[in-house]
Structures are given as C-alpha cells and as structure tokens.
Amino acid sequence: MSELAGILPTLLEQTAIMLWIVAVSLVFGGFGGLVIGTGLYVTRRGGILQQPVIWWVLGVLVNTFRPIPFIIFLAAMQPIGRLVVGKGIGTEYAIFAIALAATFGIARIVEQNLVSIPTGVIEAARSTGASPWRIIRTVILPEALGPLVLGYTFAVIAIVDMSAVAGLVGGDGLGNWAITYGYRQFDPLVTWSALLVIVVVVQLIQALGNWLARRIMRR
Amino acid sequence: MAQHIVLDRVSKRFPPAKRGGEEIVAVDDVSLSIDRGEVFGIIGYSGAGKSTLVRLINQLEPVSSGRITIGDVPITELRGRRLREQQTGIGMIFQRFNLLTSRTVAGNVAYPLEVVGVERAERKRRVAELLEFVGLAGRADAYPEQLSGGQQQRVGIARALATNPQVLLADEATSALDPETTVEVLDLLARVNRELGVTIVVITHEMEVITRIADRVAVMEAGRVVEVGTTYDVFTRPSTPVAKRFVQTVVRALPQGDELEQLRAKHEGRLFTISFTDEGASEARVFSALAKAGIDFNLVHGGVDDIQGRVYGLLTIAVRGDADAIAWALQRVGAGVRVEEQR
Numbered sequence: 216m217s218e219l220a221g222i223l224p225t226l227l228e229q230t231a232i233m234l235w236i237v238a239v240s241l242v243f244g245g246f247g248g249l250v251i252g253t254g255l256y257v258t259r260r261g262g263i264l265q266q267p268v269i270w271w272v273l274g275v276l277v278n279t280f281r282p283i284p285f286i287i288f289l290a291a292m293q294p295i296g297r298l299v300v301g302k303g304i305g306t307e308y309a310i311f312a313i314a315l316a317a318t319f320g321i322a323r324i325v326e327q328n329l330v331s332i333p334t335g336v337i338e339a340a341r342s343t344g345a346s347p348w349r350i351i352r353t354v355i356l357p358e359a360l361g362p363l364v365l366g367y368t369f370a371v372i373a374i375v376d377m378s379a380v381a382g383l384v385g386g387d388g389l390g391n392w393a394i395t396y397g398y399r400q401f402d403p404l405v406t407w408s409a410l411l412v413i414v415v416v417v418q419l420i421q422a423l424g425n426w427l428a429r430r431i432m433r434r
Numbered sequence: 435m436a437q438h439i440v441l442d443r444v445s446k447r448f449p450p451a452k453r454g455g456e457e458i459v460a461v462d463d464v465s466l467s468i469d470r471g472e473v474f475g476i477i478g479y480s481g482a483g484k485s486t487l488v489r490l491i492n493q494l495e496p497v498s499s500g501r502i503t504i505g506d507v508p509i510t511e512l513r514g515r516r517l518r519e520q521q522t523g524i525g526m527i528f529q530r531f532n533l534l535t536s537r538t539v540a541g542n543v544a545y546p547l548e549v550v551g552v553e554r555a556e557r558k559r560r561v562a563e564l565l566e567f568v569g570l571a572g573r574a575d576a577y578p579e580q581l582s583g584g585q586q587q588r589v590g591i592a593r594a595l596a597t598n599p600q601v602l603l604a605d606e607a608t609s610a611l612d613p614e615t616t617v618e619v620l621d622l623l624a625r626v627n628r629e630l631g632v633t634i635v636v637i638t639h640e641m642e643v644i645t646r647i648a649d650r651v652a653v654m655e656a657g658r659v660v661e662v663g664t665t666y667d668v669f670t671r672p673s674t675p676v677a678k679r680f681v682q683t684v685v686r687a688l689p690q691g692d693e694l695e696q697l698r699a700k701h702e703g704r705l706f707t708i709s710f711t712d713e714g715a716s717e718a719r720v721f722s723a724l725a726k727a728g729i730d731f732n733l734v735h736g737g738v739d740d741i742q743g744r745v746y747g748l749l750t751i752a753v754r755g756d757a758d759a760i761a762w763a764l765q766r767v768g769a770g771v772r773v774e775e776q777r
C-alpha cells in the first residue's frame with residue numbers, strides 16, 4: 216500500500232502529461248485530418264469542388280503515410296521534427312509526430328464518413344444557390360456529425376496508443392514512465408498501474424463518444 | 435401568355451462509363467417553351483432523361499450544347515456567383531424530399547433564406563408564414579424523421595418557396611407517396627401555382643399527376659421530346675406510341691387485354707370505340723345517327739374521364755351488320771368524334 220502511495224504523485228503527473236499530449240495532438244491531427252478528409256471528399260469525381268489533380272495528390276499522400284507503423288514513423292520523422300519544432304526527441308517532438316500520423320489516419324476516417332451522406336441533400340442545397348464552402352459548413356459536416364464523432368472517438372484511442380509508443384523518443388507520459396520504471400527496472404506495480412489508468416481513460420473516452428454521437432443522431 | 439423558360443436545342447451528353455464505351459446522350463436536342471404561370475408537365479419512362487433535363491433548367495448540371503433562358507436571363511451562360519444568384523430564384527423539390535436531417539423543419543425552411551442573407555428576425559417571420567401556407571404551422575421544431583412522407587414533402591415545398599422564386603421544379607415529387615397523399619401534395623402545388631403565380635415544371639412517370647395539375651405536357655423518350663401539347667389534347671389525341679401508352683394507364687374507359695377478350699366472347703359483331711371530346715358531337719347525336727342509319731348496336735363498355743375540368747368520353751359498342759354500312763355511318767357521326775375498331 217505504501218508503495219502505491221509512493222508512486223501515486225508520479226502516476227497522476229504522468230497521466231496528466233499523457234492527456235495533454237493526446238489533447239494537443241488531437242487538436243492538430245483532428246484539424247489536419249478534417250481538412251484533408253473533406254478535401255478528398257469534395258474534390259473527388261462528382262464532388263462539389265471536383266479537382267482530379269488535387270484529389271489524386273491527397274490520395275497518394277494519405278496512402279503513403281497512413282500504413283507506416285508508428286514506431287518507424289516516429290524515427291523517420293525526426294529530421295522534419297527538427298525543422299518544425301526544433302527537436303527530434305522529447306514531448307514536443309512526440310506531439311508533432313502523433314499529430315502528423317493522426318492527420319493521415321483521421322483523413323480517411325473523415326472521408327469514409329462523408330461519402331455516406333445522401334447526395335440528394337447536397338443537391339438540394341446546391342439548388343438553393345449555396346456556395347461550395349457554405350455547403351461544406353452547413354450541410355456536409357453537420358449531416359455527418361454523428362458518425363464523425365464516433366470516428367474521432369476511434370482516433371483518440373489510437374492517439375492514446377501512439378502517445379505511449381512515443382515514450383521511446385523521450386516523450387513524457389504514461390508510456391515513457393512504464394517503460395523506464397516498469398519495464399527496464401522490473402517494477403510490475405508501475406507497469407500495471409499505468410495499464411489500469413490507460414484502460415480507464417480509453418473506456419471513458421469511448422463512453423463519452425458514444426453518448427455524444429447518440430445525442431447528435433437523436434437515437 | 436409570355437414565355438418564361440425557353441430551351442433552345444439543348445443537349446446533355448455524359449462521358450462513357452468505361453473507356454471505349456459509348457457516350458450517353460441523356461437529353462437530345464430538346465427545344466421547349468414554357469409560359470409564365472403555367473404548370474408544365476414532363477412525362478416519360480425511367481431513363482428517358484427527365485431528371486437530367488430538369489437539372490439543366492436550374493443548372494445543377496451544365497449543358498453540353500444549346501441554350502436556356504429564364505425570363506431574360508441566359509442561365510446557361512452564367513458561372514459561379516452570378517449563376518448561384520439566379521439559382522436562388524428557382525425552387526426545387528425532390529422525390530426523396532432531401533431534407534437536412536441535422537436541422538428541424540424550421541431550420542430546413544430557413545436554409546435558402548440564410549443563403550441569400552435574410553436577417554434572423556425576418557427569417558423567423560418568413561418561416562412561420564411558409565409553414566402556415568403548407569399546413570405545418572405546429573411542426574416547426576420537429577425533425578424530418580418525425581414526419582410522414584407527405585409532411586416531409588410539404589417541408590420541401592416550403593423550403594423551395596422560401597425565397598419567393600418564380601419557378602418551381604418538381605422532380606418526381608409524389609413518386610414516393612401513397613395515392614391519397616399524392617393528391618394532397620398535387621393540390622398544394624396547384625395552389626402554389628394559382629395563389630403565388632409560380633411557374634411549375636413537374637417531372638413524372640405517372641399520367642395521373644399530369645392530368646391532375648398540368649396545363650401542358652411534353653412526352654419524353656430516349657432523351658427527346660416526342661410530343662408536346664395541352665394536357666387535354668395529348669390525352670384525347672395522343673400521336674406517338676409512348677404517349678398512347680401513358681394515356682392508357684389512366685383511361686379506365688378503354689377496354690384492354692383480358693377485358694377486351696371477354697367483351698369479344700360475350701358479344702357478336704365488331705367492336706368499335708368512339709371517343710368524345712367536349713368540342714365534338716355529343717353522345718346523343720352519335721347514337722341517333724347510328725340508329726338512323728339502321729345499324730344494330732349495343733353499348734358494351736365505357737365511361738367519362740375528367741381532365742382539367744373538361745370531359746373526355748370513351749364508349750365501346752358492338753355492331754352487327756354489313757361492314758360497308760357500318761363504315762359509312764361511323765364516318766358521318768360528326769366532327770371531334772373519333773372511331774377506332776378494336777381488333
């Protein structure tokens with residue numbers, strides 16, 4: 216018991232850092248993914264801003280980056296990280312790498328949810344003389360909001376996972392802590408308490424996402 | 435009446451679905467002139483090009499060739515913002531209603547008003563007025579899925595009318611509705627035409643829709659308009675096989691198929707169908723002419739249809755006797771009366 220009391224302050228601190236990393240990467244990666252995913256959707260054939268070249272470029276970009284295992288991605292992006300955040304290690308770099316990886320993953324999630332919008336609704340908006348930009352804001356995104364929330368929930372959980380892996384490059388958080396103290400110094404208490412916290416966090420995120428989506432979709 | 439929508443040699447071609455395939459000519463060299471304030475029907479079978487044609491009128495799709503003018507605006511020449519400004523003056527309703535599920539009834543009706551930048555207070559007033567007009571005053575805060583199909587189409591109509599358009603395009607607006615609701619929605623469209631003076635273009639594959647509200651009708655087949663005329667004329671004197679088939683779907687007074695076989699089995703002699711329009715001789719005159727000629731006939735089938743308040747009668751008689759005498763007598767029955775033998 217006293218052992219647990221000993222690690223508790225660090226556990227809380229590392230949990231807070233993890234949540235911070237997840238939140239910041241979600242903001243950047245979520246926004247980037249929304250832009251690219253919506254871009255893919257509107258520039259495709261028959262889209263409201265049909266642009267075959269842009270659509271093709273975005274597609275190649277997403278298809279190239281998305282399948283890279285995150286652990287390799289983390290190592291490979293170091294030079295770019297140095298350019299953008301000034302470092303190739305540490306928490307800032309971890310956030311940068313996670314946000315970038317999340318952008319490509321989320322882009323596909325967004326695109327997949329947007330293609331399921333009935334085209335008739337967009338046609339109805341076009342018939343009122345609405346501009347493409349207005350249609351994106353007032354029709355496409357609101358109509359897909361429920362499924363998008365579920366898609367983002369899925370993405371957040373993937374980001375939690377990535378934040379733990381990012382411990383490898385010295386990004387702070389539960390992952391780093393579990394590896395340094397739990398794994399390398401053979402302290403199962405640290406490993407198991409980190410695991411427990413992550414499980415609880417993931418459950419809470421999923422429950423929140425489900426609840427929100429249900430409210431939006433009114434069922 | 436003044437021309438309102440004019441299509442001048444309009445065509446729409448779609449690129450082939452696969453490389454080396456054939457180009458699809460959805461609309462093929464169509465010229466039409468639709469008058470201000472009329473209800474104009476376009477009827478045709480599936481794939482005839484009706485939806486494509488109507489989507490060219492409000493330029494949801496650009497033409498491949500030809501020109502469309504609405505009022506004095508050459509809409510096919512416009513692009514971008516200038517086109518969108520014109521589109522706000524053309525309402526459209528759809529078979530599947532196409533309401534925004536993320537918005538309430540009021541939010542849907544307000545949508546076109548937001549597009550043209552009407553202020554919130556004025557928007558609210560206008561939405562209330564429109565919902566009142568379509569008979570949905572109490573349902574402003576409902577979501578589309580809480581309404582019946584007929585109610586959803588009323589919302590669609592209110593939305594289409596929000597910006598006071600002069601033109602309303604209806605693409606199969608009643609095809610997803612049951613017969614009773616269809617009549618209600620058609621009556622609402624007729625009221626829109628009468629009370630607001632809106633020019634309405636109705637696309638349909640159901641002749642009932644045409645006979646109920648259209649002043650004039652164009653019949654489409656394989657991308658072409660094969661017949662145009664007043665609904666009464668096309669109905670009483672269809673000249674193309676497609677038009678004839680559409681007319682038969684609503685004329686119950688004409689014996690068809692099994693019915694015809696049964697009549698033949700039951701009655702001796704030859705069967706003739708006589709059609710009466712309100713311009714020609716009356717039934718009484720025709721019958722007395724036949725009697726005077728000494729022709730022995732029996733009335734075996736028939737009835738009277740009402741098209742746009744005008745009468746159209748079809749009576750089938752069984753006639754015995756000399757073929758020449760019959761032909762002679764029937765030829766003389768009078769103007770505006772057509773006689774056709776059922777073979």
Ligand SMILES: Nc1ncnc2c1ncn2[C@@H]1O[C@H](COP(=O)(O)OP(=O)(O)OP(=O)(O)O)[C@@H](O)[C@H]1O
Nearest residue numbers: 448458460478479480481482483484485486487639
């Ligand atoms: N965007 C498109 N791309 C390619 N072909 C199209 C497109 N839209 C329509 N077509 C083709 O054009 C032809 C006419 O289609 P259209 O939808 O106008 O017919 P319709 O008369 O409205 O039929 P329906 O009663 O089934 O709605 C069809 O052969 C259709 O496949």
Ligand SMILES: [Mg+2]
Nearest residue numbers: 484485486606
């Ligand atoms: Mg159609």
